[in-house]
Amino acid sequence: MQESEHYKGREHSGIKHFLLESYLERLFMIVGQHERRICYIDCFSGPWKEADKNLSGTSITLSLDVMRKCRNSLQERGKSVEFRALFIEKGKQSYKKLDAYLKETQLDGITTEAMNGEFHNLRSEILSWCGSRDFAFFFIDPKGWKNAIEMPILMPLLQRHRSEYLINFMYDFLLRTHTQKPFQEDMQAIFGEIPDTSGMSPKEREDHLIQLYRDGLKSIPANSAGRLRSAYVSILDPVKDRTKYHLVYLTHHPLGIVKFMDASEKMDIVQKQVRAETKQNRRIEATGQHELFPAEIDPAIGEDTIDIKVVKDYWMDKLSDTPRIFQTEDLADMLEETNWFETNLQQAFKELADEGKVANLDAPIPNRRSKKPVHFKENERLQRI
Ligand SMILES: C[S@@+](CC[C@H](N)C(=O)[O-])C[C@H]1O[C@@H](n2cnc3c(N)ncnc32)[C@H](O)[C@@H]1O
Incomplete structure (x- = not known):
């Protein structure tokens, strides 16, 4: 910046x-x-x-x-x-x-x-x-x-x-x-x-x-x-x-x-x-009192914070018992539809996979991809279990 x-x-x-x-x-x-x-x-x-x-x-x-x-x-x-x-x-x-x-x-x-x-x-x-x-x-x-x-x-x-x-x-x-x-x-x-x-x-x-x-x-x-x-x-x-x-x-x-x-x-x-x-600086300007600790992100600002349960439900709707290839185009569709970040989708898929509800049939076994369990550009097959 x-x-x-x-x-x-x-x-x-x-x-x-x-x-x-x-x-x-x-x-x-x-x-x-x-x-x-x-x-x-x-x-x-x-x-x-x-x-x-x-x-x-x-x-x-x-x-x-x-x-x-x-x-x-x-x-x-x-x-x-x-x-x-x-x-x-x-x-x-x-x-x-x-x-x-x-x-x-x-x-x-x-x-x-x-x-x-x-x-x-x-x-x-x-x-x-x-x-x-x-x-x-x-x-x-x-x-x-x-x-x-x-x-x-x-x-x-x-x-x-x-x-x-x-x-x-x-x-x-x-x-x-x-x-x-x-x-x-x-x-x-x-x-x-x-x-x-x-x-x-x-x-x-x-x-x-x-x-x-x-x-x-x-x-x-x-x-x-x-x-x-x-x-x-x-x-x-x-x-x-x-x-x-x-x-x-x-x-x-x-x-x-x-x-x-x-x-x-x-x-x-x-x-x-x-x-x-900025909020901290405005407080300091208003009170004249310096603050001991650096400004911390307020988790409560997250009206925009995405509920992972909602993202998981969204995945469950997208998937079925029949394997389906998910590619970049599908990821783009999902981002466009929801305005979530890819991280939200990846994290929800990971949780569902850990719970044994979904699987990436083309991921390496064991799947050590903890942050990106799905590689969309590799056209991997995903399904509900
Ligand atoms: C929001 S500012 C641009 C800020 C700039 N994009 C930036 O991020 O640094 C808008 C600018 O457009 C100019 N402007 C306003 N109406 C315009 C028009 N109809 N056609 C072209 N420029 C215009 C204004 O004079 C102003 O400089």
């Missing part, structure tokens, strides 16, 4: 950047094995007004740094990959800063370009800049939703083949506005319908809204690359126990879902630690 001092007071941005960085690393190293060129498009790039002239703690420097590192690592493995990066920014002053930074930062094998204007007006230019052959990753990180994350606005990008997307779904704004009359048209454009969440608990409402949004995006008519898959991760308020936004990820590739959820799991651990530290 970039230096934590850059994130003081906006720790959630640090978490978002951690996820972006760790997913991009995985993505570029995989895609770079077979692509000669990779495009990266930051559709709402900033920099924020307060960013220094080195643009520290921004998605701009972070993404360029990942491209530089991955290009070097790929080169060491005999793969020569060229990166092209495009940054879109509406603000005149921010654009100037961005443009100046890109002009004075020359990186071997990475060409950069900045466009000044509004994302929705620039969509065809963005798509022509991408061309039709290269793999492209779109980062869509606006401050609100208008002319940004609605289905009709995203449709042309989502219909591009060989593309992946990470979209900031501003949950705390949408939670407040989705029931308000003046915003009904906007809500229709975002969700494909006006969400009715009356009578729902806060958790049900959150699950419903994010599911509706993901389903809407996935319902956009498929391109030649086939149907879109999606997963998401929640970025919480640094101190209050509530969601600030969700990062919604879209891909055509099952392995994308697996790698994204892997990056999300790492982020989840960092997020818990950062929140515990």
Whole structure:
């Protein structure tokens, strides 16, 4: 993660950047094995007004740094990959800063370009800049939703083949506005319908809204690359126990879902630690009293903690007495359906196997894989006993 001092007071941005960085690393190293060129498009790039002239703690420097590192690592493995990066920014002053930074930062094998204007007006230019052959990753990180994350606005990008997307779904704004009359048209454009969440608990409402949004995006008519898959991760308020936004990820590739959820799991651990530290710092600021022990993760924050019994029941439903091959695609389906991490599924399978309820017919005997009893990429056969 970039230096934590850059994130003081906006720790959630640090978490978002951690996820972006760790997913991009995985993505570029995989895609770079077979692509000669990779495009990266930051559709709402900033920099924020307060960013220094080195643009520290921004998605701009972070993404360029990942491209530089991955290009070097790929080169060491005999793969020569060229990166092209495009940054879109509406603000005149921010654009100037961005443009100046890109002009004075020359990186071997990475060409950069900045466009000044509004994302929705620039969509065809963005798509022509991408061309039709290269793999492209779109980062869509606006401050609100208008002319940004609605289905009709995203449709042309989502219909591009060989593309992946990470979209900031501003949950705390949408939670407040989705029931308000003046915003009904906007809500229709975002969700494909006006969400009715009356009578729902806060958790049900959150699950419903994010599911509706993901389903809407996935319902956009498929391109030649086939149907879109999606997963998401929640970025919480640094101190209050509530969601600030969700990062919604879209891909055509099952392995994308697996790698994204892997990056999300790492982020989840960092997020818990950062929140515990931020809460401790706020307590110290408020009381003037230093605390003897380092901040500890509060296990009670785990409204998101997954009940292993529920995961075990889910496995039992998936399996039958007839052996069935489980491959990466099945893992992606399960992650997409539940938004659990692979670790949750592996741990539940292990417990069921120890209880003699399920078996992996292709695991070595004895099965010493204590953390990953199922190797999905090896197409192993699983069954209920
Ligand atoms: C949330 S900030 C981006 C933060 C950046 N992605 C990061 O993580 O460091 C959103 C940026 O988009 C810019 N912006 C707002 N509306 C825009 C639009 N319609 N088109 C392009 N940029 C826009 C804002 O000026 C702001 O700099």
